[in-house]
Amino acid sequence: MMPAYNHTVFDPVTYILTGILGTEESHVWISISFFLMYVASLFGNSLLLFIILTEQSLHEPMYVFVSMLATVDLLLSTTTVPKMLAVFWFRAGEISFAACLTQMFFIHFSFLAESSILLAMAFDRYVAICDPLRYTIILTKSVIRKMWLAVVTRSFCIIFPLIFLVKQLNFCRTNLLPHNYCDYMAIARLACDDITVHVWYGVAVAILVIGLDAVLIAVSYGLILRAVFRLPSKDARLKALHTCGSHVCVILMFYVPSFFSNFAHQFGNIIPGYIVNLLANLYVLIPPMLNPIVYGVTTKEILKRVINVFYRCCSRSLVPS
Template identity: 65%
Template structure:
């Protein structure tokens, strides 16, 4: 029997190297990253509490918003605590299985958030173009089913990545030049052909996200056509205000994501530490800004959040 080639087995642990070339600045970089993460936890936590406790907000738009907040919390919490441990304590070691788990939930939450944004666009389309049918089409049951579809689609798209990585030999290479585990960052350590990983990692998830973006764009084209047919300026303003928050959230989510993916694949002249910094901001910035955008632009949420934050003495006056 030929001896087992142990060098081709998956490593027991990977080592996250952080931001290459900026190791001396890790402590300073961690300060804004930690602040943004805590603010994102607070903002999304307040958003979920307000929507969960206020019965008047148990409507499709706000239920989708609560799903978005959960996806944001998953996206940031999957990556940031380990990132901060790396920056503060140089705790860059992560087991092979834990690395795959982090990779799965990172890409899973991103895919789920894309489906939720598509559902929110459809909600606005029905509310503006077919207002009389809105309550009948977007029932609470339909909202729950949409959430389950987001989970199922994301699982089916991302779960094969685990098997695509487990089949690869690594030959002792275990240092990931990143602050968290992601599919191609792990695959590039393999000492074998990774063309299937490259093809699947770019084509399948990217195609699914592009489909979501196209459908969102179609929804808003139809919404704009409907807005131009509204008779009064008051109706125009109300409709634009209703859609404005969602458009801001869409831009905050997709622009950094596409920029990160495209520069990572094709922007070879961009310094590697810039790629890593952009990737870190991508998992931090949307979770921070989404509750801010909806809190500022949505009157019902803003009023309930102010009541919640105010001291008890101020409420009694």
């Protein structure tokens, strides 16, 4: 039972992650599904990275951006899921304050980095379809390196202040954190201080960063569609749309769970807490699991090399020693 709140200020040495309260009877099945999603994420993104890094023909801007996305997905899922499983399987919910802040930083850093990479990929598709003759001139290796540096720098500069904002808070409530992982607002709500600044910082990031990325991506695809439907050949139009199909799927898988999770947080007093927590898990579990599947299935070049990898592995295993 959660202890009653008091007004004695204390420095939190540890937090206790409680998991998804209200779903205790289903913890086994939830943990199994989380575990399978994590294994699929590790395997899929690692295979994607291996194929792109080892195949010289895939060292093109489009595939470099896919490898960036896979790297961020691995960071996001590895930062969160192992601790989730420890909470479900071993009741090991204790986490130090420093470790909690570190996890919080990498979760939100990965989320912003993924949004930035999706924007970069939208720009890549825009140039490839709307200005194909200048594609190799615009997206050089130097430009791509600078874009990756911009993604990392932007995400770091936006998320790093959260650590100082949290460290300035005075905590006078319970150290039980009703979540699977250390979420920024979940920690801030345990404080006895006014957290208006924290709330507005989160809103500003959601609107001015994530929202702006989504708008720019939508504008890019609006221009892409206009260019596609101006193509004289139906085959050319279908080919252009196909090259963007996988990216659109990935964008929807990233932004839709995020939207519903934020919506649920805003109406937390109406929506049951366990539903809010389940939705909050969607954007750290589903995109990292499905992104490599989408690119592996819909991208002919990647699919061909995935099949070759499995064929070579099977051939070696069947050869008698």
